[in-house]
Amino acid sequence: MTVASQEDAISALEQDTPLVYDPLDPAVKSEPYPYYAELRKNSPVQWLPSLQAYGVATYDLVDKLLKDGKLFSSSMFWPALLGEFDPVPEVPPMISMDPPGHIHLRKLANKAFVPSKIKTLTDRTYEVANALIDDIVAEHGTEGEIDWATEFCALYPVTVIAQVLGVPTARRADFKIWVDNVLAAANRAAYGPERLAEIQESSDSIRKFFEELYDERAKDLQNDLISDFIQAEIDGVRMSRIEVIQMSILLLIGGVETTTNLLGTVLIELKRHPETYARVRQDPSLIPGLIEEVLRYNPPVQIIFRHAMEDTELGGVKIPKGSTVMPLLASANRDETRYPDPDTFDIDRKINSPLMSFGQGPHFCLGNNLSRMEAKSALEVAFSRFAILDPVSDDVEWLDSYFARGPHHLKTRFKIA
Numbered sequence: 001m002t003v004a005s006q007e008d009a010i011s012a013l014e015q016d017t018p019l020v021y022d023p024l025d026p027a028v029k030s031e032p033y034p035y036y037a038e039l040r041k042n043s044p045v046q047w048l049p050s051l052q053a054y055g056v057a058t059y060d061l062v063d064k065l066l067k068d069g070k071l072f073s074s075s076m077f078w079p080a081l082l083g084e085f086d087p088v089p090e091v092p093p094m095i096s097m098d099p100p101g102h103i104h105l106r107k108l109a110n111k112a113f114v115p116s117k118i119k120t121l122t123d124r125t126y127e128v129a130n131a132l133i134d135d136i137v138a139e140h141g142t143e144g145e146i147d148w149a150t151e152f153c154a155l156y157p158v159t160v161i162a163q164v165l166g167v168p169t170a171r172r173a174d175f176k177i178w179v180d181n182v183l184a185a186a187n188r189a190a191y192g193p194e195r196l197a198e199i200q201e202s203s204d205s206i207r208k209f210f211e212e213l214y215d216e217r218a219k220d221l222q223n224d225l226i227s228d229f230i231q232a233e234i235d236g237v238r239m240s241r242i243e244v245i246q247m248s249i250l251l252l253i254g255g256v257e258t259t260t261n262l263l264g265t266v267l268i269e270l271k272r273h274p275e276t277y278a279r280v281r282q283d284p285s286l287i288p289g290l291i292e293e294v295l296r297y298n299p300p301v302q303i304i305f306r307h308a309m310e311d312t313e314l315g316g317v318k319i320p321k322g323s324t325v326m327p328l329l330a331s332a333n334r335d336e337t338r339y340p341d342p343d344t345f346d347i348d349r350k351i352n353s354p355l356m357s358f359g360q361g362p363h364f365c366l367g368n369n370l371s372r373m374e375a376k377s378a379l380e381v382a383f384s385r386f387a388i389l390d391p392v393s394d395d396v397e398w399l400d401s402y403f404a405r406g407p408h409h410l411k412t413r414f415k416i417a
């Protein structure tokens, strides 16, 4: 399907037929980049009837709107994403808050994510990556075929974040199911009662789990993030119990799927660029450049959401108060005015404009250092332990999503070194 839709898009471009960007169109979900290019060229701010929102495609406009949190509010982010399936509806998570509440929570949470804290977690990430590869060998032997997306990428970030939060690794499988189900609420309009009941059950379970964990830690503090949040204080104010629970769930939801997808896409881009793969294997010091280029070229979060607080105008288009506005982060990352030759995958690229992959402005991703470090450790371990790690096909089964990008499955041939 991917190959067909890529061909359709290319042939439309060749015939000069304008591509119509509809985020829900399967061809767009499969290969959105030609559509983004068309938007940047002809319609940088475009009304999208299927989502009842304005899509914003160029770097400068995305940057401008993300930095103006007053005019473009985040308050509808969580309600739009999770609707009635928000596990903690009493308080918004910080990703869905505006100043001043956002600033207060962000200051508290920042303490846990400063680079020095992240550095202390590095050894744990190597251990987690090695243990997962040991599991693969225990199950499949020293060579064969695995699903790299589900057997490594999906398990690694959830294990790291579970450990950081202070959750026993044994609960990892539950965690992954809960996060996947709660995030699936984004497509709730398309689901029937059975699937919705599953989502509700996961939402309830995740909440119950963190309520119990909070109560345990409040009595007996440990060296983990939940305990840090319980004690953290800014200007004499601490987070309430319900705020700590919401924050923990946000970290789980924000940190799991994104990094999982990044790792899956890295292997896809290496498959598509074999010379780069050979170089990175020869020289692991190229791994950070590889991660940055995958983040730019094919980022895990394609789109985020904002809400216009006043009648305004963007790129000459009138935006009425109350409209949903969708900055197309992945399109901004391919903006030719910021990144020369943007459709070329180049790990040696000198990046002069900050990537949009983690957003910009007040809500800039709190976990950006953590996810970069996690990805680096995982790839170092994978390249040293596998002599062969090679997706079997060029054809990719992408997630069925317009905002999250990563492989659904990735059948991969492997051989231990």
Ligand code: HEM
Pocket: 074, 077, 094, 095, 096, 106, 161, 250, 251, 252, 254, 255, 256, 258, 259, 262, 299, 300, 301, 304, 305, 329, 356, 357, 358, 359, 360, 362, 363, 364, 365, 366, 367, 368, 370, 371
């Ligand atoms: C490659 C991996 C990741 C990507 C692509 C990513 C992407 C993003 C983006 C685009 C935003 C901005 C949302 C907005 O402006 O509305 C964001 C915010 C956030 N991310 Fe990430 N993220 C990643 C990993 C992580 C990790 C590992 C964590 C934590 C464990 C995390 C926690 C958060 C939090 C808490 C926010 C909200 C910050 C705020 O509202 O101030 N993210 N992320």
